[in-house]
Amino acid sequence: GENVEQHPSTLSVQEGDSAVIKCTYSDSASNYFPWYKQELGKRPQLIIDIRSNVGEKKDQRIAVTLNKTAKHFSLHITETQPEDSAVYFCAAASYGKLTFGQGTILTVHP
Amino acid sequence: DSGVTQTPKHLITATGQRVTLRCSPRSGDLSVYWYQQSLDQGLQFLIQYYNGEERAKGNILERFSAQQFPDLHSELNLSSLELGDSALYFCASSSRGTNSYEQYFGPGTRLTVT
Numbered sequence: 001g002e003n004v005e006q007h008p009s010t011l012s013v014q015e016g017d018s019a020v021i022k023c024t025y026s027d028s029a030s031n032y033f034p035w036y037k038q039e040l041g042k043r044p045q046l047i048i049d050i051r052s053n054v055g056e057k058k059d060q061r062i063a064v065t066l067n068k069t070a071k072h073f074s075l076h077i078t079e080t081q082p083e084d085s086a087v088y089f090c091a092a093a094s095y096g097k098l099t100f101g102q103g104t105i106l107t108v109h110p
Numbered sequence: 111d112s113g114v115t116q117t118p119k120h121l122i123t124a125t126g127q128r129v130t131l132r133c134s135p136r137s138g139d140l141s142v143y144w145y146q147q148s149l150d151q152g153l154q155f156l157i158q159y160y161n162g163e164e165r166a167k168g169n170i171l172e173r174f175s176a177q178q179f180p181d182l183h184s185e186l187n188l189s190s191l192e193l194g195d196s197a198l199y200f201c202a203s204s205s206r207g208t209n210s211y212e213q214y215f216g217p218g219t220r221l222t223v224t
Contacts, residue, residue, distance in 0.1 A: 043200060043215040046213070097155050
């Protein structure tokens, strides 16, 4: 089955800096890669996604890149703000199943 | 608010008991997914239903079962509960069938087994 590895497990940045979270996946059949943000005790919220026929997608301060050959994708957050502090999960979809990475705890210091 | 609702919000029960968690998908969504989130296992996919039929199965224990009803709400039944079943249980819905496009999560049910 699919295996998704996510790094780093924790990330601490100063407000205004950029943050990058990286994921690798194993199943070449995976064709959809969403990113979720989860605040403490809350539901995961879809913040951006990318499909396998696209290399990059941007939405305001967040962007995702995908390298299908290397089987890795990354989340980039620019001009970070304290409200960006949360756990971020990447996921890969294959045959109807989403497999999640282990999560990255992002802390943005004012 | 994602439009996905889950009840109850919290559930405390004893080992060996059985509970039922309920999920209503977003209006128009035909697919429902169940996930378990615990501290040491992250977000684990349990099972998917599409328009009343089981479509995909993940790491779901035999003690757990689910179904989706004609009005598209879904229930997750957990029986012979163990301490290790304590977790957050999320359901998510999407409008697609086989492919997991754009899943939207409900607020979750926190299950505590004592």
